[in-house]
Amino acid sequence: MADINPLLPVSSSDGSSNLTGQATCRRPIKVVVSIFFGLLTLGLFAALLIRNNGPVDYVDVHENERGSLASTAFEKAENLKPVSRGPAAGVSEKSNWAFGGDLPDYPWNNSMLSWQRTAFHFQPEKNWMNDPNGPLFYKGWYHFFYQYNPNAPVWGDIVWGHAVSKDLIHWLHLPLAMVADQWYDKNGVWTGSATILHDGKIVMLYTGSTTEGVQVQNLAYPADQYDPLLVHWVKYPRNPVLVPPPGIGPNDFRDPTTAWLTSEGKWRITIGSKINKTGIALVYDTKDFINYEMLDGLLHAVPGTGMWECVDFFPVSETENNGLETSINGHGIKHVVKASLDDDRHDYYAIGTYNDRNGTWIPDRPNIDVGIGLRYDYGIYYAAKTFYDQNKKRRVLWGWIGESDSEAADVKKGWASVQSIPRTILFDKKTGTHLLQWPVEEIDSLRLKGKEFNQVRIQAGSVVPLDIDSATQLDIIAEFKIDSDALDKATGSSDASFDCVTSGGAAERGALGPFGLLVLADERLSEQTPVYFYMTKGSDGNLKTFFCNDQSRSSKASDVDKHIYGSLVPVLRGENLSIRILVDHSIIESFGQGGRTVITSRVYPTKAIHGAAKVFLFNNATELNVTASLKTWQMNSAFIQPYPNL
Amino acid sequence: MKNLIVIIFAFLVCQANAFRPILLLGNQNLIERTCKQTPFYDLCIWSLKSNPESRDASVKKLAQIMVDSLKTKATETLDLIDELLQDGLALDPEMQKALTSCAERYNVIIRGDVPEINEALKTGDYKFAAKGANDAAIEANSCEIEFPTKSPLTDMNKVVHDVSVVAASIVKIIQTKFSF
Numbered sequence: 001m002a003d004i005n006p007l008l009p010v011s012s013s014d015g016s017s018n019l020t021g022q023a024t025c026r027r028p029i030k031v032v033v034s035i036f037f038g039l040l041t042l043g044l045f046a047a048l049l050i051r052n053n054g055p056v057d058y059v060d061v062h063e064n065e066r067g068s069l070a071s072t073a074f075e076k077a078e079n080l081k082p083v084s085r086g087p088a089a090g091v092s093e094k095s096n097w098a099f100g101g102d103l104p105d106y107p108w109n110n111s112m113l114s115w116q117r118t119a120f121h122f123q124p125e126k127n128w129m130n131d132p133n134g135p136l137f138y139k140g141w142y143h144f145f146y147q148y149n150p151n152a153p154v155w156g157d158i159v160w161g162h163a164v165s166k167d168l169i170h171w172l173h174l175p176l177a178m179v180a181d182q183w184y185d186k187n188g189v190w191t192g193s194a195t196i197l198h199d200g201k202i203v204m205l206y207t208g209s210t211t212e213g214v215q216v217q218n219l220a221y222p223a224d225q226y227d228p229l230l231v232h233w234v235k236y237p238r239n240p241v242l243v244p245p246p247g248i249g250p251n252d253f254r255d256p257t258t259a260w261l262t263s264e265g266k267w268r269i270t271i272g273s274k275i276n277k278t279g280i281a282l283v284y285d286t287k288d289f290i291n292y293e294m295l296d297g298l299l300h301a302v303p304g305t306g307m308w309e310c311v312d313f314f315p316v317s318e319t320e321n322n323g324l325e326t327s328i329n330g331h332g333i334k335h336v337v338k339a340s341l342d343d344d345r346h347d348y349y350a351i352g353t354y355n356d357r358n359g360t361w362i363p364d365r366p367n368i369d370v371g372i373g374l375r376y377d378y379g380i381y382y383a384a385k386t387f388y389d390q391n392k393k394r395r396v397l398w399g400w401i402g403e404s405d406s407e408a409a410d411v412k413k414g415w416a417s418v419q420s421i422p423r424t425i426l427f428d429k430k431t432g433t434h435l436l437q438w439p440v441e442e443i444d445s446l447r448l449k450g451k452e453f454n455q456v457r458i459q460a461g462s463v464v465p466l467d468i469d470s471a472t473q474l475d476i477i478a479e480f481k482i483d484s485d486a487l488d489k490a491t492g493s494s495d496a497s498f499d500c501v502t503s504g505g506a507a508e509r510g511a512l513g514p515f516g517l518l519v520l521a522d523e524r525l526s527e528q529t530p531v532y533f534y535m536t537k538g539s540d541g542n543l544k545t546f547f548c549n550d551q552s553r554s555s556k557a558s559d560v561d562k563h564i565y566g567s568l569v570p571v572l573r574g575e576n577l578s579i580r581i582l583v584d585h586s587i588i589e590s591f592g593q594g595g596r597t598v599i600t601s602r603v604y605p606t607k608a609i610h611g612a613a614k615v616f617l618f619n620n621a622t623e624l625n626v627t628a629s630l631k632t633w634q635m636n637s638a639f640i641q642p643y644p645n646l
Numbered sequence: 647m648k649n650l651i652v653i654i655f656a657f658l659v660c661q662a663n664a665f666r667p668i669l670l671l672g673n674q675n676l677i678e679r680t681c682k683q684t685p686f687y688d689l690c691i692w693s694l695k696s697n698p699e700s701r702d703a704s705v706k707k708l709a710q711i712m713v714d715s716l717k718t719k720a721t722e723t724l725d726l727i728d729e730l731l732q733d734g735l736a737l738d739p740e741m742q743k744a745l746t747s748c749a750e751r752y753n754v755i756i757r758g759d760v761p762e763i764n765e766a767l768k769t770g771d772y773k774f775a776a777k778g779a780n781d782a783a784i785e786a787n788s789c790e791i792e793f794p795t796k797s798p799l800t801d802m803n804k805v806v807h808d809v810s811v812v813a814a815s816i817v818k819i820i821q822t823k824f825s826f
Contacts, residue, residue, distance in 0.1 A: 107747045107792070154758045155774045156765045187769050209769040251770020277822060306822055342773050343821050406788060407781045408754040559788040 113413040115609040116586040119473050120446055120638035122171050122419040124161055128153050129417040131310060131383035132398035133160060134194040134204050137391045139228035142168050145177055147191060153416040154407055158188040164229055167442040168422045172643040177233050184208045184216055184240045191310060193385065195259040201225060203289050205269065207254040208240065214250040216240035219289050241290055248273050255310045258387065261327040263356050270299045272308030272339055279305035279339060279371055283359040295359045305371030306343035310383045313337055314395060316427040323395030325388045329356060334427060336435065337361055339370050340383050347376045347384045349435065374434065379549060379565040379600040380404055386425060397423045397437060401587060404561035404602045418587055420600060428596060431570045437595040439582060447475055447633035458515065458619040458626045468632050471613040474583040478517060478630035479576045486624045492537040500548035500566025506530035506620060512537065515619040515626045519583050522608040529554040529603050530618065531590045533577050545571045547592035547599065554603040569597035680708055684815035686808045693809065705820055710767055712813040716782060717760045719809055723802040724752040730798060740794050748789035748799065755782045772821045779814035783807045
């Protein structure tokens with residue numbers, strides 16, 4: 001701000017002290033004026049300082065944006081990734097052709113796009129899908145509901161889709177369960193969960209976005225409890241049953257959970273929210289699902305995690321290999337709190353102890369609390385929800401897998417998003433810190449022709465093609481043995497900063513990694529998606545193992561995500577390294593160490609599709625030979641289709 | 647003594663004037679603070695200040711204004727593409743192919759991304775607003791690299807890309823700060 005007194009002498013502040021000594025009766029006005037202007041200048045300086053004191057985040061801005069695909073778009077040419085040292089004999093490093101002055105990319109054609117559709121993952125016939133809703137088992141059928149846009153392959157106009165299955169794999173589409181036909185869900189029939197009552201009746205609680213865009217909770221139930229297909233649903237006439245409580249924003253109140261019984265015989269639910277930047281889970285008790293009392297305390301809260309969406313809360317047994325009904329509590333039981341973080345679009349969980357009396361929960365390990373610790377899945381996976389399958393006594397997990405291509409491609413192909421294969425969830429007794437996820441056993445029924453490969457030796461720096469016929473619908477179970485001598489001999493280094501996400505992918509050679517499989521790869525390896533282990537040895541001699549999925553060379557197309565996903569995976573003494581991969585066209589689900597660390601990714605090759613897709617074993621380590629034994633199966637389609645003759 | 651009182655009184659009056667810019671132009675501050683957290687400060691300032699609705703706007707409203715700007719720029723670009731395509735015979739096939747692909751992408755921005763962002767801002771599921779904005783930037787960039795040689799749309803693609811990135815940044819601010 002310009003100085004409003006340009007005529008002010010520079011040394012006015014000095015002037016005032018000079019002048020005080022000179023104060024005489026002869027020039028009182030000058031004294032007054034000088035003091036006045038002196039104070040004024042000081043005041044103006046103060047005003048300027050205060051105005052400029054706001055946080056200047058500008059310097060940090062590029063840091064924030066680096067992660068997003070968007071901002072790197074025009075900066076690509078200047079920010080080349082460093083080429084890795086020493087190309088391996090087999091897995092040669094190709095300079096990233098995206099900005100290597102190569103030919104421009106082909107626009108998506110129908111062959112490429114139609115290939116992307118999955119054969120055995122749940123997806124509606126067309127248009128957009130997101131969160132799984134209200135999964136349950138009832139009268140012989142597994143039910144699955146989901147967030148659906150009936151009008152376009154982008155998010156919007158959300159209603160509830162519905163499908164049923166006898167085995168969690170072969171799904172039959174049913175009519176929409178609920179549409180946005182009330183004022184309290186006019187702007188969206190959003191996520192919700194089912195609770196099965198003592199008498200077997202079902203209640204559904206879901207979030208509605210009202211005509212004003214306020215998030216409220218509504219009650220719905222089957223129109224006909226004798227209809228095993230639960231086709232028609234009725235909304236409680238006096239909805240909403242819950243509105244945002246004082247102190248909670250109208251846009252921060254959504255995704256009610258399945259209810260569980262308290263020791264007082266009331267039903268209890270939790271709903272995610274936030275206060276400033278702290279993610280929280282609110283708790284409500286109810287007897288009738290119509291009237292609720294909010295508990296004073298929160299189930300849990302973690303500062304800095306932002307809005308908690310799709311909160312889930314459930315017990316796991318520390319000793320048994322089966323799932324637990326949601327209300328179970330007692331000895332040998334831990335409780336899991338899970339939240340989907342709106343800020344980073346990842347699902348986090350933590351294992352801890354539930355206190356029924358005051359409706360609170362504390363994590364076993366606060367340093368890996370909800371939102372700052374373990375994730376269900378280190379790839380593209382969100383809004384996950386579990387349910388107790390009383391049919392087979394297991395806890396089953398659903399997760400929404402979005403697209404990582406451009407919306408233009410989605411619009412062209414006419415659909416977007418799939419669901420993961422449902423996974424069983426168990427407490428990992430061996431580590432005590434992780435949950436184990438594994439595709440439900442019913443998926444094995446899709447296995448067709450199988451092939452076994454025993455003790456395939458993969459030398460450092462080599463690629464071994466696997467002779468299997470088609471490679472776009474596969475189940476692969478692989479085990480890797482490494483020379484313990486080589487591990488001992490390897491020098492520990494300060495490679496301690498390794499992280500799948502920031503690494504150079506499968507082309508970055510280390511002493512003890514990477515090695516694993518290349519899927520959706522063409523013969524020339526011009527497109528490839530490595531799923532692999534990377535081991536590091538710290539200066540203290542301790543080994544760490546990372547499990548990664550590298551999309552950086554998965555496709556020649558430039559408008560798809562090229563990030564590298566992955567994380568640390570605990571490997572216990574005596575364990576071989578194991579991977580299970582489900583390849584289903586444009587989705588890859590990879591399970592490390594029996595499901596201790598899981599990565600789901602979406603890949604959109606332009607060449608490695610249809611008959612041109614192949615699988616390879618690879619070992620790009622410099623000081624390690626690896627022996628792999630694996631079984632591969634062709635996978636049949638699940639023939640997901642509309643329910644016949646409804 | 648009387649002089650002292652006069653001094654103090656005048657001093658206070660002038661101080662009030664000095665601080666007035668902060669009090670009355672409070673929202674100016676919000677726009678500047680918001681734009682400082684985006685990668686394209688000048689573009690952000692210009693886009694917001696040129697819209698009279700930014701005067702008393704919340705951050706959420708600033709995001710909506712940015713999306714309106716995105717829609718305007720994208721529509722202008724699409725109009726230009728249509729004009730260029732009408733040259734028809736004068737175009738070589740590669741240019742034609744690139745322009746057609748760009749037209750598709752800009753249609754998606756205007757009919758897919760913009761409505762998606764607007765609905766998400768209205769209903770508060772902000773991650774879809776971020777998704778739409780990020781995708782608009784991808785579409786603009788993807789259009790730009792379709793051209794094997796000189797692109798006739800470079801300036802416009804850059805504007806659309808940068809406006810989208812700014813919109814995405816503002817959405818992130820909403821997500822990670824207080825509810826408005």
